[in-house]
Amino acid sequence: GAVVSQHPSWVICKSGTSVKIECRSLDFQATTMFWYRQFPKQSLMLMATSNEGSKATYEQGVEKDKFLINHASLTLSTLTVTSAHPEDSSFYICSAPGTSGLRGPYEQYFGPGTRLTVT
């Protein structure tokens, strides 16, 4: 089945620094990828839609200058958290749509997530 990987799986950084998280579709191409943020014991909240070759689409309330998204190829999207602060500490998950092994046209394949801790 389709696999989505994320790197790193966890990262600790100091306040004020920037952190880049990679999301890769390993055996399929994805013109679109989605980035989510999940705080402890909460649901996944969509942050932005990453579009290959064009600008990302951000959800309301998400600062585009703080969360930079680049979708440079059909298998790679990156999320850079700039000038990170402790309140940015969270679990970041990406997903990519692909053809399904289940009945139906597609499913969203999720990466394993990246835990960011800002000290």
Next chain:
Amino acid sequence: GQQLNQSPQSMFIQEGEDVSMNCTSSSIFNTWLWYKQDPGEGPVLLIALYKAGELTSNGRLTAQFGITRKDSFLNISASIPSDVGIYFCAGQTELISYNTDKLIFGTGTRLQVFP
């Protein structure tokens, strides 16, 4: 951001019991999906529903797409310890393109199974 209302918030059951959880929305959805998330991992798709009224099974799991398109439920029969985790419903409001349609997630149901 928009979220779906999911209940119950948490469940503590004994191994072998059946489990039922549901998801409701004030908006109509064209697709309902049910995911399971283990701690520190991404969600894994359990069941996908694409048509109102549809009832679909996947092993011990059964899910239904409500007739009104505003709700869905998930049943787990004869629960086992590995069913422990957080279950999320997710919906899509539009069916323009699977490449661009966003998922809206439910608030989650935390399931604990005791032997």
